[in-house]
Structure formats: C-alpha cells, structure tokens
Amino acid sequence: MYLPAEDTFLLIRGLDSYNNLGKVLEIGLGSGKVAELINERSEFYVGCDINFNVLKEFKTKNVFNLKIDLVCCDSASCFRSLSFDTIIFNPPYLPSESIEDITIDGGYEGCEVTIAFLKNSFRLLKVNGLIFFIASTLSNLSKITSFLKENNFSYEEILREKFLFEHIILYKCMKLA
Numbered sequence: 001m002y003l004p005a006e007d008t009f010l011l012i013r014g015l016d017s018y019n020n021l022g023k024v025l026e027i028g029l030g031s032g033k034v035a036e037l038i039n040e041r042s043e044f045y046v047g048c049d050i051n052f053n054v055l056k057e058f059k060t061k062n063v064f065n066l067k068i069d070l071v072c073c074d075s076a077s078c079f080r081s082l083s084f085d086t087i088i089f090n091p092p093y094l095p096s097e098s099i100e101d102i103t104i105d106g107g108y109e110g111c112e113v114t115i116a117f118l119k120n121s122f123r124l125l126k127v128n129g130l131i132f133f134i135a136s137t138l139s140n141l142s143k144i145t146s147f148l149k150e151n152n153f154s155y156e157e158i159l160r161e162k163f164l165f166e167h168i169i170l171y172k173c174m175k176l177a
C-alpha cells in the first residue's frame with residue numbers, strides 16, 4: 001500500500017481550486033487519500049487500482065462512508081469510452097529495470113506506466129474533459145509531453161515542487177479542438 005506522500009498532496013493541492021469536477025476517475029486509488037478529499041466536488045467518483053487488496057482495505061476503512069465506486073483493473077482498461085469529465089492519477093514513476101513494486105516502479109524510463117494510463121485516459125475522457133497527473137523529473141518527461149502532443153493534447157504545469165533529488169510536477173491536460 002502506498003502511503004500518502006508529497007506527490008499525493010501536490011495532486012490534492014492542485015485540484016483545490018476546481019469546484020465541480022463532474023464525473024471523476026482516479027487511476028491508481030492507493031490509500032484513497034485523494035478520493036477522500038476530492039470526492040465531494042464530483043458528480044460521482046470511481047477509483048480503480050490493479051491491486052485488489054488496496055481497494056478492499058479502502059472499503060473496510062471507509063469510515064466516512066464515501067460514495068466511491070471501486071474497480072480492480074489494469075490502467076482503467078475496463079471502462080467505456082467517453083465516460084469521465086476528469087481523470088486524475090499519481091502513477092508509479094521511478095525508472096526501473098522491471099516492475100517489482102507496483103506502487104513506485106514506472107518502467108525502464110519511469111514513464112511507461114504513465115503512458116499506459118494516458119492511453120486509456122484519452123479514450124475515456126469526454127469532450128472538454130481534463131486530465132491531471134503527477135510526473136517526476138526522474139522519469140523521461142519529454143517522452144510524456146511528446147506523447148501528449150502526438151495525441152493532440154495540450155498540457156500545462158500547474159504545480160511544481162522540489163523534493164530531495166527530483167521535482168514533482170502536476171500537469172493539467174486537455175484535448176485540442
């Protein structure tokens with residue numbers, strides 16, 4: 001289980017000024033900290049994770065009885081296209097030879113899991129929807145931004161924070177007309 005960390009709180013802070021997020025999907029729910037704080041500004045909130053145990057634990061500990069739908073799947077592959085107004089994620093992003101710890105290992109250049117999440121987000125996002133995601137300067141950022149451009153998405157850095165040897169960035173993306 002990934003305990004809420006600097007990247008979790010950067011994502012929460014960045015979403016703070018958005019009052020109506022509509023139908024929200026969070027890919028990689030983890031502890032559910034983001035969901036706990038953001039869910040009241042959504043029409044409905046779906047949290048998915050590849051790890052069934054974190055979803056089970058969230059359900060058991062959901063003391064506030066939050067209305068969050070939980071789905072266990074890989075990179076949100078199970079949802080129908082054009083379903084969400086807002087898609088958010090704080091993916092595993094550390095460069096790693098292989099994926100051993102699914103909470104932090106992001107693939108060889110640290111961006112492979114992020115790109116898999118983005119691929120599904122492009123398919124699932126409604127017209128005029130927004131994607132917010134965390135990335136790190138430890139991973140290959142130019143590969144991520146090129147992928148966004150190739151898919152006709154605009155991107156903007158809305159928050160950036162230095163943390164030990166990396167900068168953590170919150171990106172906001174939308175489909176260009």
Ligand SMILES: C[S@@+](CC[C@H](N)C(=O)[O-])C[C@H]1O[C@@H](n2cnc3c(N)ncnc32)[C@H](O)[C@@H]1O
Nearest residue numbers: 002008028029030049050051074075090091102
């Ligand atoms: C860095 S943690 C973030 C957790 C939480 N959202 C937060 O911000 O604290 C990444 C989460 O993504 C999940 N994850 C990793 N690979 C995944 C995949 N292929 N599909 C769905 N979830 C995945 C992990 O199980 C973990 O809960």
